[in-house]
Amino acid sequence: MAETDDRVCAVVNDSVSSTKLKNFSRRFPARFVNVGIAEQNMIGVGAGLANGGMVPYVCGASCFLTARAMEQIKVDLCYSNSNVKLCGMSSGMAYGQLGPTHHSIEDLAWTRILPNLAVIVPADALETARAMHFSLLHQGPTFLRISRLPVPAVHADDHPFALGKAPVLREGNDIALLANGVMVSRALDAADSLRALGIHARVLNMSSMKPMDEEAVLDAARTTRGILTAEEALAAGGLGGAVAEILALHHPAPMRILGVPGVFAPTGSAEFLLEHFGLTAPGIHNAALELLGEK
């Protein structure tokens, strides 16, 4: 992207390695800005670069990028409608044992309420790449929430990322599993195990968190017996919250929200914590059965 578009630049808060920008900084040193450990300044610098016609990719651990600089994100990027691209790295509970200070499970609730901001939670490497290319074409602020947990590919090579669209990865009319990020592949696995029981689950990739594909959500509510959302984030205010708002206003339907209940996580690896909170394929499977009244 930077080779073909000289507006592309990167801004980091010392996190050169955790943002995987080492190669960028070597190949494009003049377009690489390291502000040090200073997130509020980092967002403002991004806004100023955009004012000067650049397209800055402002990258940092999602926990610090969002929480530390929330007012700058609100004012300098969203209210100002600045053409700045946020990359929130190692989101969710990827930092596992480092603890709740380094978890970023609040970021979906915080970002999805901001006007003008597009919020994208890619499900695999291909979709991350497509979303990055999309962000360069998109005029306005974007937030890409990127995990560091390994996930299998869930998309075919020709999968086109489209903002505001929720691709159907699996057809089914018994229940709808709406997931984003690392939970998408787990939802697909749950759909497989449910199918073995004769339950046909539709799986929607809700990578476009905002704007959300309301029509796909409502279609799922109309044509299945219940909606289950799954996200590596707080159960309040994120994907489940957004879907619940749509259903409550337009088509109330049986629903379950899988996420981190309103607690700070205990000590443990990311995989341990995902299991601890039932954010696994079996966890989705069991919650689906409960929702359908079959358990």
Next chain:
Amino acid sequence: MSTPQSAPVTPASPISAESLRIEANRIRLSAMTMTHHAGLGHTGGDLSSADILATLYLGNILHVDPAHPGWPQRDRFIMSKGHCSGAFYSTLAFKGFFPREWLRTFMDPLAKLNGHPDRNKLPGVEANTGPLGHGLPIGAGAALAARMRGESWRVFVLVGDGELQEGSNWEAAMTAQHYGLDNLVVIVDRNRIQQGDFTERISRMEALPERWRAFGFAVAEVDGHDHAALRACLSALPHAAGKPSCIIAHTIKGKGVSFAENKPAWHHGVPTKEQLVLAAAELGVEAEL
């Protein structure tokens, strides 16, 4: 921000210090009149910053073209003390960025002139400000953009002195020093009063020049109400090659209006009609009530 347009900037024409003094007083009375009609505003800082704004815009220090506010090579001015919008809007209108009649709509329902500047509504506004400590990081970014693009535009950021209690300013100062942004200048409206009291009573600012020097800035101090001194200082940028500049403009909050001068209560005092008449007489400007 407006869509980029390619247009040459009109060449700067000389304007006398006496003319600037009159223009600044017109900005003062305009801001007070707006605040009177809106019933809200920040009179003290409007009055302290009027001479700085007049010198930058009407004294043609800034390379800007009101007919082409999105001209890509323009100098960027960021009003980080966005609460002093009365003086800022008046200056932009007097410069010709939008019709003066708009000033009468200040804070009216659905007006373009919000209490704090919105660049998506008002030509000439570079950044949405209001919460303090936002302007200097944005300014550092815009200065970096000039360098990346090989352009010669300069970035001016006007901050309040109390505003410097926000830590983000010093984060941005470190970036400005580290990257040697000599196309960036921060102007401190050093009126020594913030909302609640005198700055030195709330959170001591001194030794302010030494602080900026320690952060790698070339520091100049100037009487912020002396137009000839302001112009000389602002015409000699950068003050040191390879260093960002800091101009500490010593000002008087409420300057030019006796009942408001140096009084913390006038931080967001709203003048009555009688006070406007009195202010007009003191400023030597005809009131437009």
